[in-house]
Amino acid sequence: MTSTARHPTEITADPKVPLIKITREFDASPAKVFKAHTDPDLIVQWLGPRRYAMRIDRYDCRTGGSYRYLHVGDGSEYGFHGSFHEVRPSEVIVQTFTYEGVPDGVALERAVFDDLGDGRTRLTVTSLVDSFEARDAILASGMESGVIEGYERLDDLLAR
């Protein structure tokens, strides 16, 4: 059992608005968790699904900045881009998110970094899309990869 097991990831799919909310605590200061969300050299180490390499075109995480990155694997590339609408160090990142396979679709995402003291942070990420269908398609996209990554995780544990 790793120490991370103490921090479960919680997901809520709101029944009234097409919103997904993820909550997670970290044993690190808001400054560190924030930096891991803004420094492209750090982002590539954790953000993408494990079975894809993450390639960053640009990542200018400042108010008014923008980003574009690709997940590369299985002979395919999947592009994502968006704009940073509000970035306040160690506090909040508000950004848009578009999967380039559905270029007219856009999610409004907000990451809030709450200082819990003692070098701990609660991260709350909400993703608001424009229809329940889009919300459900996003949830469904986790289905296949969730299972695959679950087994990879098990492989890692067994190899220790």
Add this chain to the structure above:
Amino acid sequence: MPADTLSMVFSALADPTRRDMVARLAIADATVNELAGPYAMTVQAVSKHLRVLQEAGLVSRTRQAQRRPVHLEAEVFDLMTSWIERYRRLAEERYQRLDQLLAAMPDDVEPTPGKETAT
């Protein structure tokens, strides 16, 4: 659960009246007339909503003497719960990688926005 069934379930639940009906049926079975009670719509309109829920497998109709109460199929909701659980596990994978990264980072970082990367 095949994807087309899933999308039927979710489009059935995309309507606020149908979500309300499901919430009420989670408490107890009810007849169409009982379900229609609180809504400012005809029994025919309520029946139409029920048909969408029924086609998605979310509710069923049984025959009990003169009544045909509507019954919520709870196992369909269990499947939806497992679907969200898989998405949760995917996010958990991502954040466990972030845990490892944070543990390896120095403590005295400046929380400044990241440098701009080449395009």
